[in-house]
Amino acid sequence: MIEVRKLVKRFGLKTVLRGLDFQAQAGEFVALLGPNGAGKTTFLRILASLSRPSLGEVKIAGYRLPDQATAVRRRLGVVSHLPLLYGDLTAEENLKFYGRMYAVPDLGKRIAEVLELVGLAARRRDLVRTFSRGMQQRLAIGRAMLHDPEVMLFDEPHTGLDQEACSMLDGVLREVAARGRTVVMTSHDLARTAELASRFDVLSGGLIAASVERGEIEPNDLLRFYRQAVMEA
Amino acid sequence: MKNRAISVKNSVEPGKTDSPSATSAYLGALWAVVWKDLIAELRSRELLSAMLVFSLLVILIFNFALELDPQTRSTVTAGVLWVTFAFAGTLGLNRSMATEKDRGCLDGLLLAPVDRSALYFGKALGNLFFMFSVELIVLPIYSALYNTNLFQSGLLLVIALGSVGYVAVGTLLATMTVQARTREVLLPILLFPLAIPVLIAAVKSSSGFLQGIDTAEIMPWLNLLLVYDVIFTAVAYMVFDFVVEE
Secondary structure, three states: OEEEEEEEEEEOOEEEEEEEEEEEOOOOEEEEEOOOOOOHHHHHHHHOOOOOOOEEEEEEOOEEEOOOHHHHHHOEEEEOOOOOOOOOOEHHHHHHHHHHHOOOOOHHHHHHHHHHHOOOHHHOOOEHHHOOHHHHHHHHHHHHHOOOOOEEEEEOOOOOOOHHHHHHHHHHHHHHHHOOOEEEEEOOOHHHHHHHOOEEEEEEOOEEEEEEEHHHOOHHHHHHHHHHHHHHO | OOOOOOOOOOOOOOOOOOOOOHHHHHHHHHHHHHHHHHHHHHHHOHHHHHHHHHHHHHHHHHHHHOOOOHHHHHHHHHHHHHHHHHHHHHHHHHHHHHHHHHHHHHHHHHOOOOOOHHHHHHHHHHHHHHHHHHHHHHHHHHHHHHOOOOOOHHHHHHHHHHHHHHHHHHHHHHHHHOOOOOHHHHHHHHHHHHHHHHHHHHHHHHHHHHOOOOHHHHHHHHHHHHHHHHHHHHHHHHHHHHHHOO
């Protein structure tokens, strides 16, 4: 589903990604771990077609980036630590706007489903700027799922969320994974990641330094695995 | 909220979206951007109120600063009007793009599966609507304060063409500068030199209509205005994708 070969990303003289190789099969849930500044967000932004690779090949669902970016974006849902929502629109209006951007069929029904899914049906007519951080993030997840994408990218989605919102997010993530969607998620929360992902990749020094399947490692060993991978990179 | 089981079925199967024709998807996205900007502005009134207050203050200050006889008035009116529209327009363009930067909304727009020129035209149409709204309020007030009739078809045409050119290049540059920390300062620095051909042509043709000069003499300026409108719009259409991408 996702295929990345020899990906290089440079910002001026600074090289962030140095020939990175990455693959994710359909239905796989990959947790992308790494220290701050390792290039996780840069990598996700390239997958999301928001940033252009300097060198290398990126394919998602068989479509090449950046040449076939429109076809890729149709199959992508992106959740970042920012909600990508308009404060002066209501929850329902925000979804209506994004639904029109994605040409979602039967939009009214779909919005009702998504609001129910993220637990905001009762607040559908409230302005987003009156929402708490957790509620905005829940709506952001609804926004990303509105067009039912095949691939979902989560960039540190637990940032700034309280325990209740984190649990709700975990529920949505499990639901997404259960439906066979391909998920790539960056996170610093190893405990939560250990319960959710089917594979753990460590990005360090601009490369995937280590990768392990969930079945190959005990949940308690994830921290040790991560530290070792970062030290060896 | 309880961490409950989620059993909602999706109405869209993966890879089987009812893909509408490319044109209707393009127009749908373009209209969605305009609709979103209008609704948000209707609620906040941040953009229009800033533009209006600024415009009225400028007109009022000029009214007191210049002791005008009717002859002088017809020669300076075009300049006063376009100074007002240009600076108020910059305020509006800055504010319009700042709302996209807030909460990362620009990324949300860029993730949409449409040709990115639809985003540009959507934003430009919204900005044009706000500029026209301010002009529609400013013109009668100016007419009353300066005892001049500004509701002449020729002058209205010039104002429409000048606004289109200004907004066309302004929306593109506002999208570029919105990423910068000093965007409020950067936009006018970049915009005014580029918009000079439009502003000069607009001032000259406005002045011509106000002084009752023969239309044949004004036509070269009007043509220039029209050409710049087309060039700016075409260039913005071609380069917008590169401007917004990292």
